[in-house]
Amino acid sequence: MSAAEETPGTEDMPWGEVTPEAARRLLVAAVEAFAERGYHATTTRDIAGRAGMSPAALYIHYKTKEELLHRISRIGHDRALEILKAAADREGTAAERLADAVRSFVRWHAERHTTARVVQYELDALGPEHRAEIVQLRRESDATVRRILEEGAAAGEFDVLDVSGTAVAVLSLCIDVSRWFNTQGRRTADEVGVLYAGLVLRMVGVQK
Amino acid sequence: MSAAEETPGTEDMPWGEVTPEAARRLLVAAVEAFAERGYHATTTRDIAGRAGMSPAALYIHYKTKEELLHRISRIGHDRALEILKAAADREGTAAERLADAVRSFVRWHAERHTTARVVQYELDALGPEHRAEIVQLRRESDATVRRILEEGAAAGEFDVLDVSGTAVAVLSLCIDVSRWFNTQGRRTADEVGVLYAGLVLRMVGVQK
Numbered sequence: 110m111s112a113a114e115e116t117p118g119t120e121d122m123p124w125g126e127v128t129p130e131a132a133r134r135l136l137v138a139a140v141e142a143f144a145e146r147g148y149h150a151t152t153t154r155d156i157a158g159r160a161g162m163s164p165a166a167l168y169i170h171y172k173t174k175e176e177l178l179h180r181i182s183r184i185g186h187d188r189a190l191e192i193l194k195a196a197a198d199r200e201g202t203a204a205e206r207l208a209d210a211v212r213s214f215v216r217w218h219a220e221r222h223t224t225a226r227v228v229q230y231e232l233d234a235l236g237p238e239h240r241a242e243i244v245q246l247r248r249e250s251d252a253t254v255r256r257i258l259e260e261g262a263a264a265g266e267f268d269v270l271d272v273s274g275t276a277v278a279v280l281s282l283c284i285d286v287s288r289w290f291n292t293q294g295r296r297t298a299d300e301v302g303v304l305y306a307g308l309v310l311r312m313v314g315v316q317k
Numbered sequence: 318m319s320a321a322e323e324t325p326g327t328e329d330m331p332w333g334e335v336t337p338e339a340a341r342r343l344l345v346a347a348v349e350a351f352a353e354r355g356y357h358a359t360t361t362r363d364i365a366g367r368a369g370m371s372p373a374a375l376y377i378h379y380k381t382k383e384e385l386l387h388r389i390s391r392i393g394h395d396r397a398l399e400i401l402k403a404a405a406d407r408e409g410t411a412a413e414r415l416a417d418a419v420r421s422f423v424r425w426h427a428e429r430h431t432t433a434r435v436v437q438y439e440l441d442a443l444g445p446e447h448r449a450e451i452v453q454l455r456r457e458s459d460a461t462v463r464r465i466l467e468e469g470a471a472a473g474e475f476d477v478l479d480v481s482g483t484a485v486a487v488l489s490l491c492i493d494v495s496r497w498f499n500t501q502g503r504r505t506a507d508e509v510g511v512l513y514a515g516l517v518l519r520m521v522g523v524q525k
Binding site for chain 2: 146147148149150226229230270271274275277278281282284285286288289296301304305307308311312314316
């Protein structure tokens with residue numbers, strides 16, 4: 110699966126939130142290049158070339174390679190947080206909301222695995238300010254999962270061993286899907302999501 | 318923590334199984350360089366320089382950069398499999414053996430997180446034969462965890478939703494510790510291991 114097919118935008122228009130069109134194409138090219146060779150081995154010339162553009166044309170949209178990585182990381186983290194918040198804020202029991210969070214978070218990491226890997230593994234390549242901004246978004250994701258666990262515990266639905274540790278484990282389990290998931294593999298993204306939702310409910314003491 | 322402090326060998330002599338001493342030093346330098354800049358952005362000249370050696374001296378021990386990566390990956394995967402097999406083969410109930418496997422596998426991934434990241438994230442950079450060899454070791458790790466789950470289910474100790482899916486999840490949860498674990502963080506490697514052993518027992522239906 111190419112990065113163009115698995116980006117955080119709509120299926121029809123990957124990274125559709127990025128305009129103008131040239132800026133979007135450059136972002137798609139950057140995800141592919143970073144995923145294949147790593148951030149440090151990729152030049153802005155490589156990225157421009159993949160997008161069928163000149164280095165000068167790239168420079169109109171992104172001043173540096175780090176700006177491209179930051180844009181990818183920001184959009185990816187915004188989307189991840191949005192998915193978790195939507196599940197946390199919906200109607201339903203804590204168990205339903207936790208299962209929904211896990212299913213949709215897993216699906217995103219499976220379907221968008223190239224993007225997710227770049228976002229996760231190249232965090233150290235961000236400059237200090239951009240890194241701090243992304244770390245803040247990650248804290249909010251963490252807090253969103255903790256909130257569901259606390260609400261479930263308060264309602265007597267969950268029996269949680271360690272709220273913050275379990276939140277870390279739940280997110281980690283879902284994020285790591287992007288490392289091993291294979292679109293040619295035995296399980297679809299949805300199947301992994303359903304399996305993991307069941308395992309996570311057990312982690313919080315809901316036995317089915 | 319530098320790679321020198323967190324390698325698969327003994328605490329006193331990281332990568333102590335690698336001889337002669339120059340070959341060992343080059344391996345330590347390669348882990349550090351790959352972790353910092355990625356495999357593709359690292360040259361054999363960089364690695365030799367870090368080890369305080371000339372490119373020609375490196376060439377005596379390793380013909381290519383890929384050979385270094387293969388050696389690192391092979392030793393790392395051998396050690397991971399050894400940890401899992403030791404836990405699977407010890408005396409005790411399936412629950413005790415599963416908890417032991419998780420605790421020791423987590424501890425390795427936390428303490429050796431730099432090495433583990435290189436081993437996990439640069440798999441695609443291996444040549445086809447080396448990659449096939451490593452994939453085989455990963456299948457054996459998977460089979461070792463599956464075996465404990467099957468034995469526990471057969472003994473009536475576990476109630477497992479999906480043996481192969483749960484085995485994937487257990488390994489994935491432990492491996493991803495190498496991505497987020499921070500030696501300056503709130504929890505020690507041992508504390509994460511104990512927490513995760515409890516969560517994994519719940520995944521297999523052992524409620525405590």
